[in-house]
Amino acid sequence: MMLKVSILGxxxxxxxxxxxxxxxxxxxxMIPRDTELEIFDIEGIPPxxxxxxxxxxxxxxxxxxxxxxxxxILIATPEYNYSIPGVLKNAIDHASRPYGDNAFDGKxxxxxxxxxxxxxTARAQYHLRQSLVFxxxxxxxxxxxxxxxxxxxxxxxxxxxxxxxREKIKELLEVLVIWTRKLKKD
Ligand SMILES: Cc1cc2nc3c(=O)[nH]c(=O)nc-3n(C[C@H](O)[C@H](O)[C@H](O)COP(=O)(O)O)c2cc1C
Numbered sequence: 001m002m003l004k005v006s007i008l009g010x011x012x013x014x015x016x017x018x019x020x021x022x023x024x025x026x027x028x029x030m031i032p033r034d035t036e037l038e039i040f041d042i043e044g045i046p047p048x049x050x051x052x053x054x055x056x057x058x059x060x061x062x063x064x065x066x067x068x069x070x071x072x073i074l075i076a077t078p079e080y081n082y083s084i085p086g087v088l089k090n091a092i093d094h095a096s097r098p099y100g101d102n103a104f105d106g107k108x109x110x111x112x113x114x115x116x117x118x119x120x121t122a123r124a125q126y127h128l129r130q131s132l133v134f135x136x137x138x139x140x141x142x143x144x145x146x147x148x149x150x151x152x153x154x155x156x157x158x159x160x161x162x163x164x165x166r167e168k169i170k171e172l173l174e175v176l177v178i179w180t181r182k183l184k185k186d
Contacts, residue, residue: 005177006036008070012077012088014043019114019150020076026160030170032177040066042091053098060094067095067103072180077113079124096135104135108183110176112145120146140179145172
């Protein structure tokens with residue numbers, strides 16, 4: 001019997017027509033066997049204020065509960081000014097607090113990203129990796145899923161049409177599931 005793997009995915013963009021949300025929708029179309037993928041929208045998570053960290057809003061409670069219930073995490077990040085968007089960092093900060101209550105602790109995680117530039121979120125992804133290491137997560141090293149010139153690879157309906165990008169997303173999911181099963185086996 002294969003261990004069923006549940007993945008929680010979220011994008012670091014609030015934009016309706018987000019290319020990174022499109023990557024997550026593509027992932028939904030190609031989830032491996034014995035795997036579930038749920039997408040969470042980080043819209044509505046307020047700016048983190050440490051004075052209030054012991055009274056988190058419902059949205060943050062829901063986010064943390066879904067992270068905890070998942071075996072693995074999938075993050076689709078845009079690149080903003082060579083780093084990750086503030087909304088993504090903010091959501092991650094919320095889920096890591098208060099001290100000692102880091103919902104991400106010990107989870108496997110895969111990263112992907114789409115940008116309109118030619119490096120396809122490479123710089124943002126390495127910033128994100130740094131935070132994931134501090135959060136005691138286990139990020140996949142490869143495949144690296146970086147979708148440059150996203151406007152040419154994702155159509156007007158928000159569908160990833162580029163075959164290479166689709167294959168990379170599929171491979172990422174497959175390796176994430178293998179990685180998660182390996183780490184769960186003790
Ligand atoms: C504030 C801001 C900064 C940006 N900085 C970068 C950047 O450093 N590199 C890049 O490739 N694209 C950059 N972009 C363009 C994004 O790649 C583009 O907006 C992309 O569509 C964002 O992802 P989304 O479609 O998921 O929202 C930036 C966009 C914004 C709004």
